[in-house]
Amino acid sequence: MGLKQIDHGSKEYKQAVLLRYAILRQPLGLNFTDEELAKEKDNIHIAAFEDDDLLGYCMLTKVNPHTLQLRQMAVKNNLQRKGIGASIMTFAENISRDKGYHAIMMHARDTAIGFYEKFGYKVKGEPFIEINLPHHLMEKRL
Numbered sequence: 342m343g344l345k346q347i348d349h350g351s352k353e354y355k356q357a358v359l360l361r362y363a364i365l366r367q368p369l370g371l372n373f374t375d376e377e378l379a380k381e382k383d384n385i386h387i388a389a390f391e392d393d394d395l396l397g398y399c400m401l402t403k404v405n406p407h408t409l410q411l412r413q414m415a416v417k418n419n420l421q422r423k424g425i426g427a428s429i430m431t432f433a434e435n436i437s438r439d440k441g442y443h444a445i446m447m448h449a450r451d452t453a454i455g456f457y458e459k460f461g462y463k464v465k466g467e468p469f470i471e472i473n474l475p476h477h478l479m480e481k482r483l
């Protein structure tokens with residue numbers, strides 16, 4: 342398996358949107374709008390590949406000069422719990438440090454809090470609802 346940054350609008354990005362839809366949106370009866378995807382133009386897109394097969398993905402959005410928000414973390418259904426998410430997290434943190442950021446935060450689905458805790462992220466504040474699911478803000482200084 343290899344990890345790389347992919348370009349917005351590329352063939353790989355289109356594969357990633359399909360994965361994100363299958364894992365994160367379709368189960369909730371939701372989809373992405375063109376406007377939503379267009380806003381991702383300046384984000385950092387990270388994907389794990391086995392040959393041409395995209396196995397996992399996340400993106401990083403600038404919140405302020407010090408902090409990035411990690412979003413849309415997803416690993417193919419039949420490949421979860423095999424270390425792919427962990428590799429993506431490490432890669433995302435390294436890129437963030439290389440670019441001079443000092444912190445990563447995310448809106449974690451409550452079902453994924455345990456995953457982010459493995460990497461030292463801490464819950465901050467009260468729960469909130471996003472895309473109809475309970476979430477918590479989590480954060481870590483890099």
Ligand SMILES: CC(C)(COP(=O)(O)OP(=O)(O)OC[C@H]1O[C@@H](n2cnc3c(N)ncnc32)[C@H](O)[C@@H]1OP(=O)(O)O)[C@@H](O)C(=O)NCCC(=O)NCCS
Nearest residue numbers: 414415416421422423424425426427449450452453455456
């Ligand atoms: C959450 C997700 C990205 C994790 O990726 P993954 O490849 O399955 O995770 P890994 O196998 O790399 O797991 C790394 C560690 O986190 C643990 N872990 C993974 N998912 C977890 C979860 N949902 N809750 C608690 N712990 C979890 C693993 O057991 C492993 O622990 P270990 O190091 O002690 O063995 C993936 O399961 C997924 O796509 N889930 C559905 C979509 C989702 O919830 N995305 C997050 C939205 S905020």
